[in-house]
Amino acid sequence: MASQEEQQPGWSNLPSDLLRLIAQRSRDAVTGLAAFRSVCRTWRAAVGPAPRLLLPRAGSASDPTLVFPLARGWSIVVDARDASCHLSHLATGAAAALPKLTNAVRDIYGHRPDAVRSWAFHRTYAAFTYSLRFAIHVPPDDSDPTAAAAGMTVMMYHLMHGRTGMLFCRPGDAAWTKVKKPNPLQHGCLRYGFFDFVYHDGKMFGMGGTNGQMAVYDAATLDVLHVVPTPPVPSKLSSKMYGRTTKMYGVAVDLEDYDYINLVSLPSKLILVMTSVKSSLPVAFNIFELRSTPDGGLTWHK
């Protein structure tokens, strides 16, 4: 090779389209391009600045919007002044209107329209909306965000819905639809709030109670199809949605170790990721897959 290249080749001087190719290959699931862009200026210039991590943000008097980052670049933005909300795709600026949450709240507390304000925990809408939790289902082909928005299903649950159940809507709906909890007499105990909920393959799933049972709804008819038994683990489940359980029956219980639950909808299956935490550090992951049983039910399989 030519003699001026005898030293080291100029890895930092590769054309930027080549650097981008290399960068894309070096991307890893946890750190992304963080290391790559930190090597030198040319490398950083080739891949652009670091993306900002989008964190949930609570409303304040000066900026009463709340942002709930969800899947695949979509967020739900709630205006705490009037509980109006919309879907927003930050990267492309696509947006889709959703029904106002006020209606949803009135649906639940319809017999007591002022009930929201009467809750000691939630004196304002801002405080109320802070306990909202959302999940969305985005159609697999989301290359066109505006078209994708039309096919989405948005699910919402609020801590205070308690035994009422969760809500869902699709962009363009006039109001949120209520999904009732399974009848305890018919399906056994699933009385308390949901830990987590998710949409998968035409069904909606809500895991909850104090025992980790999971209700399965047909997303079209809202019928309860199944109640999936508790996954086969020692019962110390905690909620990732509302923080760990530190109070039981009003008594502070500082749990040293407990398990967080995450429902994850993959294209081909629904899985449950359980993160075991000990002294505030994750120590183990367990993954369960939802499978059919011979008698037509569903069960968690490790």
Add this chain to the structure above:
Amino acid sequence: MEVDKGKGEAEETRKVAEADRDTVTLKSSDGKLFEVSKEAAARLSTVLAGMIAGGSIDDNGTDLKQIGSEALENVVDYCNKHANSIPSAALISSSISFNTAPFKEPEEWERKFVDRLSHDALFDLVEAANFLGMERLLDVTCHKISEMMKGKSPDQIREVFNIKNDYTKEELEEIRQELAWAFYDD
């Protein structure tokens, strides 16, 4: 594999009518001649395909002034190995829609092919593949380079590639904060 043809041989092949030849002769920046299967060259390199179709192939050796003999030897070697060892349909389709098709993992022989290269040779080969529009080879070489970075901190990557850290102290501190969660304990 015989890739470096002598002058005499190249002159002999020149006598054969161009249309009948099933190889093309390429000339490196330092004047060395290499012969490569016309079919493989056209299939693997968009630039060579264009030159062959456009009749701008020189029987005396098509000048590739940007490519040194070591890199060109690797390019030709790759083309010949490819012609011999791969059913090509899948690769062709992956190289056409380069930006959208998922990267197909390197074959065992492709892995070996890039593993034996020095850093310098790999660098030159990436540039040559880029220049010649050889998307599969570009894929394979870029994959190799990215593997050399996997799991490494920025400091370690700079060391591997002998890259000068050109950030200022202030910028480094900023980067350190950006990366604290991933690479540093504190």
